[in-house]
Amino acid sequence: MLWKRCNIYTQTTIMKNKLFCTFTTQDELEKTLVEVKSSYDILYKKIFVLYIKSNDEYVCTYNVEPSSIEEILPNTILVHRKKESNTLYTINALNELIKLFRESYILKISYIMDLNAIRSKLNSLQQTNKGGGQNNTSLFWKPSIGKQTIRIVPNKFNKSNPFTEVYFHYGIGERTMISPINFGEKDPIVEFAKQLRTTSDKENWRLAKKLDPKMRIFVPVVVRGEEEQGVKLWQFGKNTYLEFLSLADDDDIGDYTDIHQGRDITVDTVGPDVTGTAYNKSSVRVKTKQTPLGEADQIQKWMEDQANPMEVFKRHSFEDMKNNLQSFLSPEDETTGEPSDDLPFDKGGSQNNYAVKAPQKESKVDKFDELFS
Secondary structure (H helix, E strand, C coil): HHHHHHCCCCHEEEEEEEEEEEECCCCCHHHHHHHHHHCEEHHHHHEEEEEEEECEEEEEEECCCHHHCCCCCEEEEECCCEECCEECCCHHHHHHHHHHHHHHHHHHHHHCHHHHHHHHHHHHHHHHHCCCCCCCCCCEECCCEEEEEEEEECCCCCCCCEEEEEEEEEEECCEEEEEEHHHHHCCHHHHHHHHHCCCCCCCHHHHHHHCCCCEEEEEEEEEECHHHHHEEEEECHHHHHHHHHHHHHCCCCCCCCCCEEEEEEEEEEEEEHHHHCCEEEEEEEEEEEECCCHHHHHHHHHHHHHHHCCCCCCCCCHHHHHHHHHHHHCCCCCCCCCCCCCCCCCCCCCCCCCCCCCCCCHHHHHHHHHHCC
């Protein structure tokens, strides 16, 4: 009840606010009215009695002549009235509302998807054709076959874009290696691929494409019905990324990540029996109804408890990656366990001219070192 939150008010406050509110029950109503009349000089000779159905209690409101106030009756508080809407409120309650609005507004203006940047990324991806991943910890979410509902959570590490692009190498040495280019560092595999493209040999170009790091996209989500598990990272490839960017570019949908008026997303996943491949395939659809992300305390927790996709994968040194590439280019002979002499690359003529040639005695390791020397 409102009056239970009341603190003791000073005489100065009383002098400025003469509208009192006394809480009572139906059985005590007559007694309360008598006490009010005998305790104060009631302005306008009027006491308004309101019934609060939710609490099954009565509220007596009345204006008091300040000079007649010696003490405040039990269960009585000072209130204010907004004439336009005939609304009664307390300063404490108003301050709480302002606090909630301020927190909500700060969250809203801090996490707004930059639609211009999204459209720019959509255009750039539509002009190219580039192409994953690790999903074995509680940090990650992987769609199951069928339909599931999720909500994208604003990105703690990039307030204008919930999507994080991360580049990986697959099938070179270790199962997956995050590329140093994500951190603005040189990647020996990328450098080697660049040299391969300086040749006119198709095999070199095909290998260079295989060596190129592949883009995976990570986005923080909560799974509806599993909100207690917190924020997960969902990773996907270019096709799903394009779907999301296209949805954001639709003026009828707009910012589906808005924490107040955003939209949940249905993820529909089919298995290999439908795709005809070894992989599942997911499509996304934005729900028409706009809903809040969650309660204010939930949102705050989800903002704080997020994993950074740039930090959850093991990073490799330049030498480690060079060694992995070296092993990839020089598979061991199945019978001897020694590096094979069947080198697919040889340097002929200028330093930047590499061509596929017949096997020679010189090992691939030697050629690899020569290319990087």
